[in-house]
Amino acid sequence: MVRDRARRSARGNRWGLAVVGAVPLAAGLAALAAGRGLFGASLAESPLLSASAADFLGRPWVPYAAVAVAFVAGFLALRWLMIQGLNDTVGRLVLDKSDDGRVEMSESVARGALEQEVADYPGVRRARARLTESSDAPHLRLALTLDDDADVRGVWQRVRSDALANLRSSLDLERVPAVVRMSMIAPAKNPRRGLA
Incomplete structure (x- = not known):
């Protein structure tokens, strides 16, 4: 249901932008x-x-009406921009x-435990997770930053077999659809090494 709402919102945004651009x-x-x-x-x-x-545009009340219309248009545009900035992270998870x-649990508790577990894997520099979609059937978005010499396949297998299994177990769910994105960075260089 939440996904359908997001699709409708995206379709409405596209049509709205097309109309706003096409009319002028x-x-x-x-x-x-x-x-x-x-x-x-x-x-x-x-x-x-x-x-x-x-003659009509020369009447004294026309500039005030134009300013009122501009304020309404500005408010609607600001509201639209604020809605675009909202994310779809759930606040609480229903256990x-x-x-x-x-029985509910804060999304930040589950997210924090998952991030801590995955960040401790060898080669993982940073882990950022988000639980989205719905509080009853959440989806996971996991972004990992790995060292450039990390075993990508090994990290992925541990995420799949350990971290996701632990998340499903803690949420008492049979499945948690997940998108895992991995990016690599060079290991941090020690500036003092050249001075020794």
Whole structure:
């Protein structure tokens, strides 16, 4: 359900951006075509605003209405930008549900234990995890930074056989879909070594 909502939100963002870009582009191209005489010489030579439109825009309340519309548009744009910055990390994980209540655990506890376990593997410089999607059926996103001489296959096998198994066991889940991203960096050089 959360994934479907994310897909709908992404599709809405794409359509919204397409419309916001297409409307001014179409208006600009139409104005350019009219000015070049593609719609007839009389349209190209006529004033941009008719006398009634110029009279309407000259009323004293029009600038205030324009400022109000600009504020509303700015608020909507700011709200859209803030929504884009939200992440899909769950706050709490549901371990057990019954008629009497439910047992929950903070996502940061599970994430911290997993990161600590994986960071202790040989060759792992840093581990960053996020549990996403839903509190009942979380998905894992694990980003590992490895030394350039690390055994990548060995790290992956330990993550799969140990870390993910421990996470599933602690959350009492049969499966936790995971995306593991590994990047490599050169080992830190000791600047004092050249001075000795």
